[in-house]
Amino acid sequence: MELTTVWFALIAILWMGYFALEGFDFGVGMLLPVLGRSDRERRVLINTIGPVWDGNEVWLLVAGGATFAAFPEWYATLFSGFYLPLLLILVALIVRGLAFEYRHKRDDATWKSRWDGAIIVGSFVPAFLWGVAFANILRGVRIDADMEYVGGLLELLNPYALLGGAMTLLLFLTHGAVFVSLKTDGPIRHEARALAVRTGVAAAAVTVVFLAWTQLETGTAASLVAFGVAAVALVAGLVALLAGREGWAFLGTFVAIALGVAGLFLALFPDVMPTTLADGTGLTTTNAAATAYTLKIMTVVAAIFTPLVLMYQAWTYWVFRKRIAVHHIPEPVLAGQGS
Amino acid sequence: MDPLDIARWQFAITTVYHFMFVPISIGLSAMVAGYQLAWLRTGNTQWLRLTRFFGKLFLINFAIGVVTGIVQEFQFGMNWSDYSRFVGDVFGAPLAIEGLLAFFLESTFLGLWIFGWDRLPARLHNACMWLVHLGTLFSAYFILAANSWMQHPVGYDYNPETGRAEMTDFAAVMFNKVQLVTFPHVVLAAYMTAAAFVVGIAFWHLRRHQAVDATSEESGMWRKATRTGAWIVLVTGLGVAAVGDVQGKVMTEVQPMKMAAAEALYETEQPASFSLLTIGTPDGEQEKLAITVPRLLSFLATGTTDGEVKGIRELRETYRETYGQDPGATYYSAGDYTPNIPTTYWTFRFMMGLGFLAMGVATWLLWATRRGRAPAGRLLYVAVVLLPFMPLFANSMGWIFTEIGRQPWAVFGLMTTAASVSPGVSATEMLISLVTLTLVYGVLAVVEIRLLLTYIRKGADPVTEADLPSVRTDDDADKPLAFAY
Numbered sequence: 001m002e003l004t005t006v007w008f009a010l011i012a013i014l015w016m017g018y019f020a021l022e023g024f025d026f027g028v029g030m031l032l033p034v035l036g037r038s039d040r041e042r043r044v045l046i047n048t049i050g051p052v053w054d055g056n057e058v059w060l061l062v063a064g065g066a067t068f069a070a071f072p073e074w075y076a077t078l079f080s081g082f083y084l085p086l087l088l089i090l091v092a093l094i095v096r097g098l099a100f101e102y103r104h105k106r107d108d109a110t111w112k113s114r115w116d117g118a119i120i121v122g123s124f125v126p127a128f129l130w131g132v133a134f135a136n137i138l139r140g141v142r143i144d145a146d147m148e149y150v151g152g153l154l155e156l157l158n159p160y161a162l163l164g165g166a167m168t169l170l171l172f173l174t175h176g177a178v179f180v181s182l183k184t185d186g187p188i189r190h191e192a193r194a195l196a197v198r199t200g201v202a203a204a205a206v207t208v209v210f211l212a213w214t215q216l217e218t219g220t221a222a223s224l225v226a227f228g229v230a231a232v233a234l235v236a237g238l239v240a241l242l243a244g245r246e247g248w249a250f251l252g253t254f255v256a257i258a259l260g261v262a263g264l265f266l267a268l269f270p271d272v273m274p275t276t277l278a279d280g281t282g283l284t285t286t287n288a289a290a291t292a293y294t295l296k297i298m299t300v301v302a303a304i305f306t307p308l309v310l311m312y313q314a315w316t317y318w319v320f321r322k323r324i325a326v327h328h329i330p331e332p333v334l335a336g337q338g339s
Numbered sequence: 340m341d342p343l344d345i346a347r348w349q350f351a352i353t354t355v356y357h358f359m360f361v362p363i364s365i366g367l368s369a370m371v372a373g374y375q376l377a378w379l380r381t382g383n384t385q386w387l388r389l390t391r392f393f394g395k396l397f398l399i400n401f402a403i404g405v406v407t408g409i410v411q412e413f414q415f416g417m418n419w420s421d422y423s424r425f426v427g428d429v430f431g432a433p434l435a436i437e438g439l440l441a442f443f444l445e446s447t448f449l450g451l452w453i454f455g456w457d458r459l460p461a462r463l464h465n466a467c468m469w470l471v472h473l474g475t476l477f478s479a480y481f482i483l484a485a486n487s488w489m490q491h492p493v494g495y496d497y498n499p500e501t502g503r504a505e506m507t508d509f510a511a512v513m514f515n516k517v518q519l520v521t522f523p524h525v526v527l528a529a530y531m532t533a534a535a536f537v538v539g540i541a542f543w544h545l546r547r548h549q550a551v552d553a554t555s556e557e558s559g560m561w562r563k564a565t566r567t568g569a570w571i572v573l574v575t576g577l578g579v580a581a582v583g584d585v586q587g588k589v590m591t592e593v594q595p596m597k598m599a600a601a602e603a604l605y606e607t608e609q610p611a612s613f614s615l616l617t618i619g620t621p622d623g624e625q626e627k628l629a630i631t632v633p634r635l636l637s638f639l640a641t642g643t644t645d646g647e648v649k650g651i652r653e654l655r656e657t658y659r660e661t662y663g664q665d666p667g668a669t670y671y672s673a674g675d676y677t678p679n680i681p682t683t684y685w686t687f688r689f690m691m692g693l694g695f696l697a698m699g700v701a702t703w704l705l706w707a708t709r710r711g712r713a714p715a716g717r718l719l720y721v722a723v724v725l726l727p728f729m730p731l732f733a734n735s736m737g738w739i740f741t742e743i744g745r746q747p748w749a750v751f752g753l754m755t756t757a758a759s760v761s762p763g764v765s766a767t768e769m770l771i772s773l774v775t776l777t778l779v780y781g782v783l784a785v786v787e788i789r790l791l792l793t794y795i796r797k798g799a800d801p802v803t804e805a806d807l808p809s810v811r812t813d814d815d816a817d818k819p820l821a822f823a824y
Contacts, residue, residue, distance in 0.1 A: 051450035065435035072427020079416025080761040094406040101402035148763035330819040
């Protein structure tokens with residue numbers, strides 16, 4: 001296999017990992033006002049992802065870095081082209097990340113509700129915009145002969161892209177609710193389960209429409225298989241949830257998201273950022289790639305360290321495998337020191 | 340406004356801001372891990388209290404470092420897309436490796452450390468913090484390798500067909516001679532910064548407690564933190580200076596204009612003197628008053644007291660012959676390869692001056708607190724409370740010096756900053772980004788400083804028998820978590 005293809009696959013895997021992992025912590029963030037009515041309940045929710053959300057987000061940073069190294073043209077065109085949506089995502093990730101760390105550091109209602117707002121908005125915005133961005137990549141945008149994006153901001157908000165945004169939003173919401181049902185105990189667990197079924201049905205409907213649309217426009221046999229497995233996994237996950245099997249349900253939503261993303265990349269290949277302009281230069285795995293030498297170095301590094309990373313990240317999930325309930329939450333730090 | 344100006348301001352603001360938090364994260368992760376190790380070895384709970392106290396401050400600081408780092412990863416593509424296209428083949432690799440080796444390690448093991456007090460055996464728990472520290476060192480290594488390549492590009496070929504720099508020798512990029520001196524300089528400065536942070540806080544507490552009882556448990560604990568911290572400031576400070584000296588010579592060799600700009604040396608001199616301060620015209624072309632140390636610049640630049648140091652005018656001619664007439668029309672007239680001289684001149688002096696001042700304060704503090712002495716002087720108190728800011732600002736000055744000193748180049752000798760900016764991004768978009776990020780960062784700075792001050796004032800929580808961590812068993816399933824958000 002060509003190294004450019006290997007790196008296309010690796011970047012696809014990084015995005016699969018990113019969405020399947022951070023997807024549930026976006027979901028938990030979005031569900032904060034719904035499932036967490038008291039401060040203690042909200043803390044239960046936040047603590048389900050406390051030890052892992054930052055590690056999940058690193059998948060994005062590595063995907064960004066890997067794109068820079070393996071496909072510099074793609075990195076340059078994509079991030080300078082989708083400028084303002086990306087800025088919005090960055091700001092959302094900044095306030096959201098800080099909110100997890102700072103929220104509990106003062107026992108003060110105003111302080112906490114502000115950070116809650118940051119978590120909620122900071123989770124909704126990227127959950128929606130990532131879908132919009134990926135849909136636009138698949139659909140193709142106006143890229144000129146110099147590989148510069150020349151479409152405006154509003155062009156990115158077309159129906160197909162908005163549907164893509166709705167899909168990621170609903171999928172992450174469901175994935176998050178399933179995760180909460182798996183990781184908590186008490187009333188919150190049951191509410192999360194009931195909610196996951198409701199959002200899951202909506203997510204499944206939107207996902208099927210979006211994936212079918214994608215398949216018709218740019219699909220291949222391989223993407224059809226991935227989309228098919230993703231859809232089956234999603235439905236199976238929801239059935240498992242109805243049967244009270246939360247672990248299997250989580251596996252279902254996890255596989256659905258990962259394979260859905262895999263299908264999108266398969267539908268995209270060998271393009272990485274197609275153009276809709278007749279005289280434009282679309283970006284492909286060939287014309288956007290770094291040299292064979294750089295790809296070879298990067299392949300060696302990735303081959304050594306990726307398994308290691310997967311091992312210790314999996315170990316973290318094992319260490320923190322226990323369910324969390326309201327009575328596990330200790331008294332707030334700095335009690336009575338509001339300001 | 341010119342998009343180039345805006346992009347430069349954004350890079351300067353976001354990077355200097357990011358690097359306020361990074362050195363403390365690098366240094367403090369090692370110090371917290373060290374306190375924890377000292378507790379495990381000695382069983383002295385003072386070390387445990389220090390671990391927890393500085394651990395909290397570390398987390399407050401680390402969080403901002405992490406979230407502002409996200410912007411760093413993406414703004415090359417957003418604002419500097421032509422740069423990214425040109426250098427991606429070389430520059431992208433260390434960035435990607437940094438993510439894979441460093442960011443995963445830091446984030447995963449920090450999560451384990453924060454939440455793992457009662458989940459992991461004590462030694463394994465301590466190992467998690469050491470791994471976080473190792474992650475910060477990896478991070479520093481790869482990002483500095485990328486920056487060193489911009490200062491002194493090696494291990495690449497220029498491909499005229501694709502119009503970009505292509506990597507030919509990864510080892511040369513990783514072991515660039517600029518990198519080999521920059522990495523120890525930056526990392527030692529990070530230890531120095533974190534230690535100064537610790538000393539400022541610990542001495543403030545020590546003074547309050549020793550006024551009540553100089554032999555109390557509290558006084559003993561803060562004294563330990565003060566004195567170990569001050570030793571680290573002093574020793575790492577000497578290291579920073581020693582490595583910086585070698586770095587100056589490498590810089591003179593690979594970027595002679597930067598050394599001339601550091602001294603605002605217009606005419607070639609042999610031997611060259613170093614001015615402690617100069618009052619001159621704003622562009623630094625004429626000096627009105629200067630306090631100089633004879634031969635010092637010769638020594639800094641060449642290692643001998645009578646070495647020749649090339650001046651800006653001569654170097655401008657040399658650069659013009661080597662690189663042609665046009666370094667980028669926006670800031671530079673034809674044949675002008677000179678960075679902003681007042682900036683390079685003063686940042687160079689503030690960098691060194693603040694570093695030496697910090698070492699002086701640390702020495703004074705060590706002397707004043709020797710053999711159990713409890714100094715009560717006002718001046719020492721003020722100096723030590725200000726100590727954390729000295730290395731902190733010295734770091735910023737160093738970076739501003741080295742980045743401004745490289746101008747007009749983004750990649751020295753290869754690509755100008757003016758040619759690096761994204762051609763497809765409008766000034767409006769860039770302005771929105773600059774204003775948004777500056778406002779967000781500004782608010783976060785206020786929040787962060789207030790939070791730090793709250794936790795600093797609160798002091799180290801006492802440790803009771805019940806607080807001593809023990810690994811939870813299945814019987815403890817209903818116990819509250821030892822730590823929760």
